[in-house]
Amino acid sequence: MHGIILTQAPEDWEILQQKDGFAEVVLKGKFNVHPAAIKVGVESALPVVRVMREEDNMTVIPWTAAGCVEQGGEPFTGTFTARIRLPEGGLYRIETSLETKSTRPELTWLYRGDCVLHVGVGDLFLIAGQSNSAGYSRDFCMDPPHLCVHLYRNRSKWDLACHPMNESTFAGSLANEEMGIPGVSPYLSFAKKYYSLTGRPVGLVQTALGGSPMSRWDPEKGDLFANMMEKIHQTHGNYAGMLWYQGCSDTYPEQSAVYLERFRSFVDALRRGLGYQIPIFTMQLNRQINGLYDEAWGTVREAQRRAAEEIPGVYVLSTTNLSLCDGIHNSAQANVALGERLARHCHYVLNGGEEYGAPELERAWKVTEEEKESLGLKGEWLGMVFRHVRSCFIVCSDLGKDSGFTLVDEMGPVEIKRLRSTRQDKDHVYLELGRKPGTSLRLSFAWQADPTSRMPVDEVTYMPPLSFYQYEIK
Numbered sequence: 001m002h003g004i005i006l007t008q009a010p011e012d013w014e015i016l017q018q019k020d021g022f023a024e025v026v027l028k029g030k031f032n033v034h035p036a037a038i039k040v041g042v043e044s045a046l047p048v049v050r051v052m053r054e055e056d057n058m059t060v061i062p063w064t065a066a067g068c069v070e071q072g073g074e075p076f077t078g079t080f081t082a083r084i085r086l087p088e089g090g091l092y093r094i095e096t097s098l099e100t101k102s103t104r105p106e107l108t109w110l111y112r113g114d115c116v117l118h119v120g121v122g123d124l125f126l127i128a129g130q131s132n133s134a135g136y137s138r139d140f141c142m143d144p145p146h147l148c149v150h151l152y153r154n155r156s157k158w159d160l161a162c163h164p165m166n167e168s169t170f171a172g173s174l175a176n177e178e179m180g181i182p183g184v185s186p187y188l189s190f191a192k193k194y195y196s197l198t199g200r201p202v203g204l205v206q207t208a209l210g211g212s213p214m215s216r217w218d219p220e221k222g223d224l225f226a227n228m229m230e231k232i233h234q235t236h237g238n239y240a241g242m243l244w245y246q247g248c249s250d251t252y253p254e255q256s257a258v259y260l261e262r263f264r265s266f267v268d269a270l271r272r273g274l275g276y277q278i279p280i281f282t283m284q285l286n287r288q289i290n291g292l293y294d295e296a297w298g299t300v301r302e303a304q305r306r307a308a309e310e311i312p313g314v315y316v317l318s319t320t321n322l323s324l325c326d327g328i329h330n331s332a333q334a335n336v337a338l339g340e341r342l343a344r345h346c347h348y349v350l351n352g353g354e355e356y357g358a359p360e361l362e363r364a365w366k367v368t369e370e371e372k373e374s375l376g377l378k379g380e381w382l383g384m385v386f387r388h389v390r391s392c393f394i395v396c397s398d399l400g401k402d403s404g405f406t407l408v409d410e411m412g413p414v415e416i417k418r419l420r421s422t423r424q425d426k427d428h429v430y431l432e433l434g435r436k437p438g439t440s441l442r443l444s445f446a447w448q449a450d451p452t453s454r455m456p457v458d459e460v461t462y463m464p465p466l467s468f469y470q471y472e473i474k
Contacts, residue, residue, distance in 0.1 A: 002034040004047055004096040004113030012117045013150045013158035015124055015203025017238035021088045023121040026081065027066075031098050033076035034111065043101045047080040048110075052093045054118065060092060063099070063110075076100075090120035090201050091147060118160075120148055120201030123194070123350075124239045126278075127165075127187055128217070128228055129246035131210030132286070132330050134166040134178065135185025139325045141332035143184060148201040149191040152235055158203075161188055165206050175216075175227035176209040183325075184332040187243060189339025190346075197347045205239075207231050213249035214262040219269030229273055240350055241279040242270070243342065247300045248285060248328060251449065256296035260303035267311055279313050281346055283338070284467055286319040289327040291449025298447030298469035305360070305466050317345055318358040320446045321457060321464045341463065357388040359427075359458050359465040364443050364473050367430065377420075380433040382407065382443070382473075389427035390460035395419060402454040404446045404464070405431055409438035421456060429456065441473040 008028035010016060016023035033045050047069060051061040066082035086092060096113030127133055143163065151161035154171035164182040171177065191202035207228040209216070216224040250259050271277055284304045291297065308316035322334035330338065347353035367381040397403070400416030407414040415434030446455055446467040455464045 002032055003098045003111040005030050006096065006114040006116070009094065009114070009116050010119050011158045013119075013160060015120045015122055015150050015158070015201050016086065017124045017203075017236075017240065018088045018121050018200065019238075023086045023088075025084045025086055025094070027084070027094070027096070028079070028081050029096065029114070030072075030079045031077065032072075032074070033098065033100060038075060041102055042076055045076040046099045047082065047113075048097050048099050049082045049084060050095050050097075051084065051086060052095060054091045054093050060087065063097070065099075086119075086121045088121045088200055090122070092119045092121075093117055094119060118147075118150075120150065120203070122148070122200030122202055123198070123241075124203040124205065124235070125187070125191075126228070126232070126239050126242040127204055127206045127208050128224075128242060129208045129244050130212045130249060131208075131328075132248075132283075133185075133208035133243065133245035134176075134206070134210050135164055135182050135187070135335070136210055136329040137184035137325050137332040137335050138329070139184075139332045141184060141336055143188055143332070143336055145188070146192045146195065148195050149188060150201070150203050152203065152205040152231070154206065156234055161191065161204055163188060165204070166208060166210075175223040176207055178210055180210070182210070184335050186245075186330070186335040186339040186342065189336040190243070190342045191339075193340045193343035194346060197343060197353060198351060203235075205231055205235050208245075211249055212246070213255065214246070214259060214266070217246070217266050218262070219265060225266070225269070228270075232274065237274055239274075239278055241281055241346060243281050245283045247304065248288065251285070251288075251291070251293055251296045251300055253293060253296050256293075256299040256303070259300050260306055263303065263307055264311060267307075267314065277313050279315065279349060281342060281349075282308065282314060282316045283319050283342075284316055286322055286330060287324070287328075287450045289324065289450055291328075294448040297449040298444060298467070301447060301467040302469035305468055315345065315349055316358070316466060317341055318464050318466050320451055320467060321453065321455060321462075341461070355388070355390070356461060358461070358463045359386040359389050359393075361445070361465060361468055361471065362387045364471060366437060366441075366473070375430070377430070377432075380436050382431040382433060382437070384429045384431070384443075386427050386429070386465055390458055392423045392426045392459050393421040393429060393456040394459050394462075395421050395456050397454040400431065402452055403431070404452045404455040406444045406447070407431070407433070407437065408442050410440045411438055414441075419456070443471045443473055444469045
């Protein structure tokens with residue numbers, strides 16, 4: 001074939017990670033002039049490149065000569081390297097051509113060249129974790145594809161993103177191949193909302209697998225960690241962040257006790273492998289109907305909360321008020337909602353967008369007599385104040401048994417009679433207690449395998465507070 005043949009270029013549908021609003025692209029190829037043109041008489045041949053916006057076919061970068069051209073052994077043949085700086089946005093079409101000049105000055109011609117189609121410059125996100133990250137919603141919802149949201153599929157090809165994201169057609173043998181049929185994921189919704197907030201196309205790289213415990217993400221022995229690093233190598237390793245949702249398979253006493261340690265090791269190894277401090281966006285576990293080992297569920301959720309508190313660049317959202325489609329997997333509608341939550345949170349963290357996060361316990365204390373008098377309270381009360389409350393809490397039920405809070409002291413459980421939070425209290429919540437508490441107090445919230453569904457939520461974000469377990473009140 002005559003003209004330009006590309007030997008190195010972005011793939012069709014690829015999303016390139018922007019940096020300061022641009023992505024550097026290197027094109028390499030070879031060229032040759034058609035023999036018929038040589039017979040007519042050719043004076044010169046120069047590889048050129050341009051970029052077109054696919055939406056309206058307008059020129060973004062006009063025809064530009066390749067910067068490094070080496071002539072071959074045959075006349076008007078050779079190789080070239082071209083570097084272009086693509087602005088944030090897209091989708092783009094990258095065109096190449098061979099500009100020739102004839103021995104007759106009035107005759108010039110642009111010969112055919114290879115094209116790269118549907119390329120975007122925006123933000124890439126690495127997806128990891130287990131079934132609620134791979135996408136296992138069995139029901140339905142409106143969540144159609146979007147031209148500016150692309151997926152690096154298990155077949156190691158870029159494509160338009162759509163559900164199911166962890167299907168394995170043409171993928172051969174791979175570590176994250178699902179045994180069953182995956183369903184709706186939260187991340188198509190995430191990417192569409194993120195695009196609407198930023199105007200940046202989004203690329204998703206899927207490495208999650210349903211049912212995978214932390215041991216399979218172990219940096220030294222884990223097959224899923226090795227598979228993830230291979231996908232990172234294939235997609236060049238530049239990401240805006242990682243999206244991590246995992247932990248249900250570690251809700252057993254022995255595994256839950258070392259969850260934070262294992263997750264910290266995972267984060268450290270991933271960042272060493274990448275060579276930079278990738279932001280990691282995590283979700284606390286939702287729930288399991290009739291699940292076992294309540295204490296283990298509480299321990300894992302507490303580890304997820306502490307990870308965001310103790311490891312720089314790790315962030316967490318709550319999920320415990322999202323609906324399920326079966327005993328443990330988020331419903332399709334819940335995943336759409338979770339994706340939009342996550343997009344707002346990422347936009348806030350990465351781009352300085354509007355503040356968005358889950359309420360988080362800042363402090364808890366035994367309400368003093370002076371405070372009770374000023375608040376018009378009688379009896380025994382516990383006070384709490386939360387960070388990241390946008391307006392105030394909506395209380396679905398003021399009954400203590402519905403609140404999600406539990407309290408124990410050296411004498412055992414302390415009854416919570418009712419919950420109080422008003423618009424005037426804003427980021428405060430007060431618990432009326434059934435008796436005077438002792439000196440050794442530990443407070444927990446939404447920690448069981450299947451916690452209450454009537455928990456308080458932020459009026460603006462409609463997120464419940466992050467779960468916490470065995471918080472010591474000093």
